[in-house]
Amino acid sequence: MSEPTAVEQYETLLAELQAVVERLERGELSLAEALHLYERGAELAAACQRLLDTAELRVRQLDSA
Amino acid sequence: MRAFSVSDLNSALRAHLEEDGLFFDLWLLAEVVEFRRYSSGHCYFTLKDEQASIRAVLWRSAAERLARLPANGEAVLAHGRVGFYEARGEVQFVVDQIVPAGEGLLNAQLEQLRARLEAEGLFDERRKRSLPPLPRRIGIVTSLQAAALQDMLTIFRRRYPLAEIVVSPCLVQGELAPASIVAALRRVYAEPVDLVIVARGGGASEDLAAFNDEQVVRAVAASPVPIITGVGHETDTTLVDAVADLRAPTPSAAAEVAAPAVVDLRQRVAxxxxxxxxxxxxxxxxxxxxxxxxxxxxxxxxxxxxxxAARQTVDELDRRASRAFERWLALAQTRLQGLQARLSTLSPQATLARGYAIAQRTGGQVVTDPAQVQAGEQLQLTVRAGTLLVAVEDANE
The missing domain is CATH 1.20.5 (Single alpha-helices involved in coiled-coils or other helix-helix interfaces)
Incomplete structure (x- = not known):
């Protein structure tokens, strides 16, 4: 089985970011919790962008035998 | 000498005709005569040209797959094999496809195949699957020789470098191409891909024949994951296009539609x-x-x-107090004046003015009772305008 692609990493990061945003938007948190969560969101967004900036296409060729 | 039964002979003839494969997979160019369709659904007719004729049969199963049945007098291309009807010792041509001869053999075959696949529901819109929004592994079935592969890889590097591309090479033209494409498809289906692209750069339309091959079309239709075709140029349409989940006009276009652009993903993050x-x-x-x-x-x-607030209360009380005091003071003064007035009416002076007199003993004691004094005692008598010294003559009342 192949190792995870950048797509899977992106999906994982994006799903967590999405969850963070939704929790922030629900607004049931204390300010301290919200700030903490926001920092996590900012980290996730930065990690996503980094991933998108540095991704390199992987090409694998099957044997035609 | 050995005598055969007729059955033996016909059985041997049938074996000879049908089992050596010589008369399989034939196309006959002929005219249809004596066409009859039985209630069983089987059709019997004769195929002939100027010099010769042969009995022909179209079984119901084959007849049902035809877009339309041939008519008497029609020039046709009939595909089938030679069979031998032992019971009557007759040779017959067993037809499985039959098309009007006017359109050219290749076209006719293609149209027959198209009609057959369509009848099976392979082109049905309901079969079309939507593409994965973020494909992880994309299989590409194409030739390593053509520019198409490099064009597609360039597009993926620029637009969507997140994925893994699994290239399954094959021949895309020539007699061996169909089998090669089918094998390449099967190899890529065995990989954990979530999208497949079948691509072939442009070429003369006969070079695209492999993409109209029945086995290739069926292999594309059988893809376990969504499959995109990018075969030939804009104007070429092949049967694989019709069974694919999405048809892109060219290999490059197939790569473009296969995945979102990384700028869109950035946008989503932003x-x-x-x-x-x-x-x-x-x-x-x-x-x-x-x-x-x-x-x-x-x-x-x-x-x-x-x-x-307290100060305000105090001030207020203070104000109220002084107002009360002033009122009290005014009242007191009024009263005082009243008292003075009353006092003045009571003063001895006023009484004296009315003609009364005050008698006082020498010690100043005011005499109000005759018992206070004795006869002969001098008393001071005060009247309005002054005092008199008087002597008491008699102290009796």
Whole structure:
């Protein structure tokens, strides 16, 4: 089985970011919790962008035998 | 000498004709005569040209797959094999496809195949699957020789470098191409891909024949994951296009539609980041308002405010007190004047003025009773205008 692609990493990061945003938007948190969560969101967004900036296409060729 | 039965002979003839494979997979160019369709659904007719004829049969199963049945006198291309009907010792041509001869053999075959596949429902729109929004592994079935593969890889590097591309090479033209494409498809289906592209750069339309091959078309239709075709140029349409989940006009176009562009993914991240920032700003603003409210409340409850209030109360009481005092004072003065007035009416002077006199003993004692004095005692008598010294003659009443 192949190792995870950048797509899977992106999906994982994006799903967590999405969850963070939704929790922030629900607004049931204390300010301290919200700030903490926001920092996590900012980290996730930065990690996503980094991933998108540095991704390199992987090409694998099957044997035609 | 050995005598055969007729059955033996016909059985041997049938074996000879049908089992050596010589008369399989034939196309006959002929005219249809004596066409009859039986209630069983089987059709019997004769195929002939100027010099010769042969009995032909079209079994119901084959007849049902035809777009339309041939008519008497029609020139046709009939595909089938030679069979031998032992019971009557007759040779017959067993037809499985039959098309009007006018359109050219290749076209006719293609149309027959198209009609057959369509009848099977392979082109049905309901079969079309939607593409994965973020494909992880994309299989590409194409030739390593053509520019098409490099064009597609260039597009993926630029637009969507997140994926893994699994290239399954094959021949795309020539007699061996169909089998090669089918094998390449099967190899890529065995990989954990979630999308497949079958591609072939442009070429003369006969070079695209492999993509009209029945086995290739069926292999594409059998893809376990969504499959995109990018075969030939814009104007070419092949049967694989009709069974694919999505038909792109060229290999490059197939790569473009296969995945979103990385700029769109960046945009999605940026949107979420902005939403997070918006939410936290709103939260902070809300907090600030709450603090402002607390400050207002606090100000309202500051001790100085109590003092002020107390002072105000005191001032008020003070004002009320002095007003009361003034009123009291005024009242007192009025009363005093009244008293003075009454006092003045009671003063001895006023009584004296009316003609009365006050008698006092030498010690100043006012005489109100004759028993206070003795005869011969001198008394001072005060009248309005002065005093008199008088002597008491008689102290009896």
């Amino acid at each position: 949107e979420l980041r902005d939403r997070a920032a918006g939410a936290i700003m709103a939260r902070i603003e809300e907090q600030r308002r709450a603090v402002d409210q607390q400050v207002t409340l606090l100000r309202r409850n500051h001790p100085r405010r109590h003092l002020d």
